[in-house]
Amino acid sequence: MVTEHEVTHIAELADVGINTAELGTFTHQFNAILEYFDMLDQVRGEQAFTRDLCNVLREDVVEPSLSQEDVLRNAAHTEDGFIKAPRVM
């Protein structure tokens, strides 16, 4: 069982916000879904391991890419060729 307090905490961690009006519904639905997920406790077998696969990497060299103008075009706030974000502190 997850409590409304835990759902509030998860919403904070995920930065999706939650208000009191929707908290009860979310908590109720979470418990139904998590109860269904609990069947995974019964699963037997081994964790998947990587076979016949390799990392796909390239040399770290500069290649043609999007222009600064194109990259900034969708940002709501820009300043001097940079994207302006909310303050972190």
Added chain:
Amino acid sequence: MEGHEICYEPDDRYNAFLTTCKKATYGPGKLTGVAVAIKDNISTRGIETTCASKILKGYIPPYDAHVVELLRQSGAAIVGKTNMDEFGMGTTTENSAFGPTLNPCDTARVPGGSSGGSAAAIAGGMVRMALGTDTGGSIRCPAAFCGIVGLKPTYGRVSRYGLIAYANSLEQIGPMGRSVTDVSTLMGVIAGYDRRDSTSYNKPYTHTPCADVKGLKVGIPGEYFGTGVDPKVATVVNTAIGRLEELGATTVPCSIPSMEYALAAYYVTCTCEASSNLARFDGVRYGPAADSKKSWHDAYREVRRAAFGTEVRRRIMLGTFALSSGYYGKYYAKAQVARENVKKDFARLFSEVDVIAGPTMPTVAFKLGEKSDPLSMYLSDILTVPVNLAGIPAISVPCGKVEGMPVGLQIMGRPFEDERVIDVAYAYEQVVT
């Protein structure tokens, strides 16, 4: 031919499109002048791409997805972007921020999802072919519900570069069309290697459908005809499988025991991946403006609460919870074991049979608003998610009707045998049309 254009102004009575291109240009090539619609989670340079979410309203991609580059090179006219469940999260296209798409076969019903707009645009006669994406059935479900053909290719066969990610390890872009031939033609354009997708596999598709199924062994898993599957749907699909037998295929009863845990494994995996993928939507680089005077978390939360739909927030939270300290072993790690078991079951079966057949969906299309409880909605994906967990190819082809609504026959194949599932669907299509 470069610079030709078609005038595209369809009567979109089904709300299949989020954006239409009134003047769509095209060039020479295999698909010259063919109107193709693109699901709105695939990036199109210069054409708004929203994933049916308010958080991407107004976003104009500065680049094309690999598949869109290939379509343009093939001469296709890209005529619009189709409606979908927000970020692909849904089975009905009711989770679009811009209103649901209606099913052209019965406008009181859903078209399926999440590629419901693409399916409705084809079934409603607005385009001949379209691209969809399939994370847990999102091409095959709307294909079945709208009575068209849809292929979920083998994982790796079509580049995901430019697909706005929801659950990377499960999703593939794939072709949808009125006929198996159209689906095969579109697959020929979009498949192939792309260095910008690290999971891309170098196996182009150059096949022409062949209707010969003589001697083919078709596995019929009991789980696809059991509890939760509408007996009337099962009967229609069994009749269709009978037609394959008349054509010379043999059927073999079989079992996929790991299916018991497949749906839980799928939803744990996709919500975990979603919680990570969707962290990028912050209202800073694109989307509605975050209040730059507020502190980071306050501004970020405000934008995301207002602009993400309920189902998207639910899945982000479920994934965050399942990956949180103390729960990882219980949910994510166990889901990966269950996923491996599904892969092993398919590998075992494909050493005995050539393809596996069953219904695409357990029922026909639901009424709009019929499924309001999230868990009961998730449960309707039970017959499509095993394919995504295993990364194998599967096609849905129309095989009859129940109460006037289309039913889809699902054919699943070995990894990289997309050609074979196409052939089986083509053979079936030839005898019934």
